[in-house]
Amino acid sequence: MKKKILLAVVGAMSVFTLAACSGNTNSEIASMKGGKLTVEDFYEKAKTDQNSQQVVFDMILSKVFTTKYGDKVTDKDVEKEIKNVFGDSFEDQLKASGLTRKDVEKSVRDSLAFKEGLKAHVKLTDADLKAAWDSFHPEVEAQLIAVMTEDEAKEVKKEVSKKDADFGKVAKEKSVDASKEDSGKVKFDSSTPATTVPEEVKAAAWELKDGEVSEPIAVNSAYGTSYYVVKMVKNQSKGNDMSKFEDKIKEIATDTKLNDSEFTTKAIGEELVDANVKIKDEAFSNILTNFIDAAETKKSSDSDAKSSDTKESETKASTEESK
Known part of the structure; x- marks a missing residue:
């Protein structure tokens, strides 16, 4: 987890540097006999790399979720998460990674905003709570x-x-x-x-x-x-009264949702649609497809269910009138 966050920060920083340079695509990165290497040359090569595709995807998610849910994350939340993830060796790990505290704070804040966004999509059912209770x-x-x-x-x-x-x-x-x-x-x-x-x-x-x-x-x-x-x-038994552990059961059920790839894919897709994200560079045209498709599939399913409920209500009303 610690390495994952630090690597995410490094990756994001490299792309930010590239984006900053790309304002002048003819800027030279290097020159040699018979030619030169420009920012545009670098970008055209780098953007097709799988790692670059992932970094751009991560940056889009960061922008979307932080814009909408960033105000739900406090400085205290960030400090608590840093403590949970890095423990007492945070400063030593910073020195070893070559990053600044500000770099990691931003990455942690983005991560927490992302989690807040996913939680906003959680709608717990009785079945979800029962499953959490059974395993508790x-x-x-x-x-x-x-x-x-x-x-x-x-x-x-x-x-x-x-x-x-x-x-x-x-x-x-x-x-x-x-x-x-x-x-x-x-x-x-x-x-x-x-x-x-x-x-x-x-x-x-x-x-x-x-x-x-x-x-x-x-x-x-x-x-x-x-x-x-x-x-x-x-030891202690949970007994038969779920209400005694209500908050914990809801937390477990919520975490189960957040660890469900189908749920998170749909939730991410819905946020991308809501933010009206449009890919402008053909090289990145497919990085959001699975998520957008999942959101559209859910939207279609919800629409079909609503239509079915409406027809059922109309049929019932018609039957009542005929009586």
């Missing part, structure tokens, strides 16, 4: 130890199961998880990212009573298989 588990407190082999995990399980065993001490000594610095202590619910607590670990933890220790849990990833042992400190 409230926050629990636990301790975990992560090791690299099954044999190590079995040994850890044996050690922490002894009478008066100090789970936190073993975590500090043997765990490879970041939580080892706090004796393996973690808090998580069903919406906690798998990068923080793997889904397999969460599922096993839900089944534990307070004080119980799990069997070794295998977790597969791109880096191989690791093994976890979890001790439940304080």
